Amino acid sequence: MSEVYIFGHKHPDNDSILSAVMLSQLYNQLDDGNHYVPKRLGGMPEESAAILKSWDIPFPEYLDEIPAPADGEEPQKVILVDHNEEIQSVHGLANADVIGVVDHHRIANFSTTKPIAFITLPWGSTATIVLYLFHCYDIQPTVAQLSCLLSAMMTDMVMMKSPTTTDIDRQLIQNIGEILGLDPVDFGMNIFTNRATDKYEPEQMVAHDIKAFMINGKRVFIGQYETVDKSIALDRLPELREAMEDFRRAKNADTVVLAVTDIMEEGSQILMTGDKSVPERGLGIKDVYEGVWMPGVLSRKKQIAAPILAAAEH
Ligand SMILES: [Mn+2]
Structure with missing residues (x-):
């Protein structure tokens, strides 16, 4: 029996954890x-912690890196969820045996030496695909599982506003x-309004939900701070800009883009630091x-990362 780790991307969000x-x-x-063990590549988002706790489900353990297998040992088997890009994955991914991917992001630089379960669909969340897999195997999810997937x-x-x-x-x-x-929108609204992210310090606003991309050989981080009131972030602009620059230097990155996404006003204030040419x-x-307000922009994947990645190709 082998143990298979299943984990989402670094700086995990609720979808990656659940x-x-x-x-x-x-x-x-x-x-x-096989025995499947969930792991996480960063801190627990509070909404994930709250819902797992409410159903008495243990939190996934933190996974720092995958070491090279010792002589005569098999490499660690893993399944990637909610990501497939190496740069967003665990340290030492090359030491692992990736036996599956369940994801809803673009495919970047992925190849294997043998067939794997590569399950990607352009749907709104990885959780939707996981629910679909329950149906495929004819297993009725429990109330706890449905609640976690819905979250x-x-x-x-x-709350279905994202394109x-x-x-x-x-x-x-x-x-x-x-x-x-229950009403799914009320259920979702409850999660957003109970988030303590409104009490975040600027460093957390930058770092808590951020993804790395390689664009024309440059390291570009795209962060998203979701809030029910963007002024919470924008009232602290000097600190926020400083935190972005500190993050860029600490990660030795070329560019940091931050979207302050106001889910009530349905748009994002975009701030950039470092080499801005490609994101601009x-x-x-x-x-x-003070940043640029982009009305209707709620999805990092579709409305921020995709156009930036597309601009790089020219
Ligand atoms: Mn996702």
Whole structure:
């Protein structure tokens, strides 16, 4: 029996944590001879901690790196959820045997030497795909599992306001709401309004949800601070700009882009530091000190990272 680690990206969000935990539970139920263990590559988001605690589900343990296998030992088997890019994954990923991917992001530089379960769909959350896998294996998720999946779906799709939301997501969310006897939007709103992120220091606003990309050989970090009131961040602009620059230097990165996403006003204030040329071209804006308001921009993946990555190719 081998142990298989399942984990989401670094600086994990709710979808990365809960998808790893729920997929582990599903795969362990299948009883295929492996033992699946969820892990996390960073701190627990508070909404993930709250919902796991409420259902008495243990938190995934922190995974720092995958060491090279000792002589005669098999490499650690892993499944990546909610990411597939090495730069966003665990240290020492090259030492691991990646046997699966369950994701809803772009595919970047991925190749294997043997067939693997590479399950990606352009849906609103990885949790939606995990729910779909429950259906594929004809396993009815429990109330606890449905609640956790719904939590991840509603946060990743910003209560279905994000343009990443598909008709399949809407249908499955409605189904869960009916089974659980609740209004999914109220359920999601409750998560957002109870987040303590409104008490974050500028360093946390920058670092708590940030992803790295290699663009034309440069390290570009794109962070997103979601809030119900953007003035919480923008009232502290000098500290926020300093925190962005400190983060850039500490990570030896070329560029940091931060989206302060106001889910009530439905848009993002975009700030940049470092080499701004590619993000400015991609987003079609010029960085100014107080940032640039982009109405309707809620999805980092679709509306921020994708155009920036596209601009790099020219
Ligand atoms: Mn996700």
